[in-house]
Amino acid sequence: MDCLEFRRLLGSDPRLADAAAREHLESCPRCQDAYARAQAFEARLAQAMAVALPEGLADRILLNQLTTERRRRASGFRYGWIALAAAASLAIAIGIVRNQRSVGASLPDLVVEHVNGEERSALQLRKPVPSQLVERAFADRGVRLVSVPAGISYVQKCPVGEYRTVHMVMPQGDQPVTVMYVTHYHAPGPESFERGVLRGREVPIAGGTLVMVAANDASFDALEHTWRDALEGPPQIAAGSP
Amino acid sequence: MRAHSGELYRYAYWLCGESALAQDLVQETFLRAWRSLDSLRETVAAKAWLTTILRREHARLFERKPMPTVDLVDLDLMDTGPGPERTGEDAVMRAAIGKLEPKYREPLVLQVLGGFSCEEIASQLGITEAAVMTQVFRARQKLKSMIEGEHREAEIHGLP
Numbered sequence: 001m002d003c004l005e006f007r008r009l010l011g012s013d014p015r016l017a018d019a020a021a022r023e024h025l026e027s028c029p030r031c032q033d034a035y036a037r038a039q040a041f042e043a044r045l046a047q048a049m050a051v052a053l054p055e056g057l058a059d060r061i062l063l064n065q066l067t068t069e070r071r072r073r074a075s076g077f078r079y080g081w082i083a084l085a086a087a088a089s090l091a092i093a094i095g096i097v098r099n100q101r102s103v104g105a106s107l108p109d110l111v112v113e114h115v116n117g118e119e120r121s122a123l124q125l126r127k128p129v130p131s132q133l134v135e136r137a138f139a140d141r142g143v144r145l146v147s148v149p150a151g152i153s154y155v156q157k158c159p160v161g162e163y164r165t166v167h168m169v170m171p172q173g174d175q176p177v178t179v180m181y182v183t184h185y186h187a188p189g190p191e192s193f194e195r196g197v198l199r200g201r202e203v204p205i206a207g208g209t210l211v212m213v214a215a216n217d218a219s220f221d222a223l224e225h226t227w228r229d230a231l232e233g234p235p236q237i238a239a240g241s242p
Numbered sequence: 243m244r245a246h247s248g249e250l251y252r253y254a255y256w257l258c259g260e261s262a263l264a265q266d267l268v269q270e271t272f273l274r275a276w277r278s279l280d281s282l283r284e285t286v287a288a289k290a291w292l293t294t295i296l297r298r299e300h301a302r303l304f305e306r307k308p309m310p311t312v313d314l315v316d317l318d319l320m321d322t323g324p325g326p327e328r329t330g331e332d333a334v335m336r337a338a339i340g341k342l343e344p345k346y347r348e349p350l351v352l353q354v355l356g357g358f359s360c361e362e363i364a365s366q367l368g369i370t371e372a373a374v375m376t377q378v379f380r381a382r383q384k385l386k387s388m389i390e391g392e393h394r395e396a397e398i399h400g401l402p
Contacts, residue, residue: 011382012375013353013360041386042354048335049355051255054265058247061272132262 172219346381
């Protein structure tokens with residue numbers, strides 16, 4: 001191998017998988033310099049390509065997979081043994097004890113069960129997710145947001161019982177608040193509820209229903225107002241005023 | 243899953259140039275992988291298998307609707323470096339990577355980030371190994387040329 005061929009290979013595969021190229025490298029001082037420069041460039045290239053990973057990426061993926069798997073299992077889909085083993089590993093990885101879904105349960109029951117079961121770890125997320133993720137989740141559910149409220153740390157399209165929802169977490173001070181927008185279901189009217197230590201409220205907004213769940217209801221009024229604006233627009237826009 | 247999610251996210255990021263979309267792509271990749279887990283015969287091949295699924299999902303999205311025509315150069319490319327000097331160098335390099343045409347950028351990302359051989363990249367992209375070698379060679383030449391251009395401009399303006 002000559003120097004020209006070596007340099008060509010070096011530019012194509014700086015790790016030098018080619019044995020002849022490695023042999024040439026040992027015997028050619030000029031190519032050794034070129035090799036050193038190439039390795040420095042590769043290190044810089046790899047460093048630049050390694051963009052920061054979004055916080056909680058793996059957790060969100062695991063949660064989404066678990067939710068989807070549960071829905072599929074509920075629909076009677078038959079899994080191979082590998083999938084079942086993977087599902088078990090997944091559940092263990094997240095540390096979740098899964099509850100059987102109550103048949104015929106009310107929307108508040110299903111939401112609280114969902115929050116306590118599958119998605120509990122989502123409550124620990126604090127960093128806001130990009131607004132595009134929120135817009136996309138709603139758009140996928142057929143809902144166009146007028147605006148995206150700030151401070152959403154978790155967003156996921158979740159089936160809750162037979163309801164299709166966009167499930168979010170919005171930390172309010174030290175307290176996480178689960179906010180779930182149920183599309184294509186319009187509750188008869190606003191209603192507060194309590195389930196164990198949790199307080200909740202369901203409110204019909206636009207074509208769906210907003211459900212909020214938290215340890216206390218201190219922030220529910222403000223969140224309801226925020227989401228009414230996000231889903232229907234501010235009052236003057238909703239009323240068609242200039 | 244955890245072992246591959248980071249690599250896949252970065253690959254997706256350099257494919258589409260958008261963090262939110264890259265996250266969606268990774269999410270969808272794992273869901274699709276999950277559904278066809280039986281087709282994975284060897285765990286050592288998992289990375290290549292997942293990468294292929296992600297590429298297909300990205301292509302599917304392109305077919306379904308136009309992707310945002312964001313120039314990668316204009317993006318707020320996230321910094322990971324420990325200090326301003328390192329950050330500055332990374333930003334210059336990232337801007338240069340963003341300027342590469344996809345046909346050069348994709349095999350380069352697969353090689354540098356994914357650690358795939360030219361033969362493996364050729365198999366994933368459905369092109370010849372010789373074509374991969376040419377593309378990654380040219381990709382590096384273009385990057386060096388762009389970065390040297392940046393340095394020359396800095397010298398003209400009396401910058402360090």
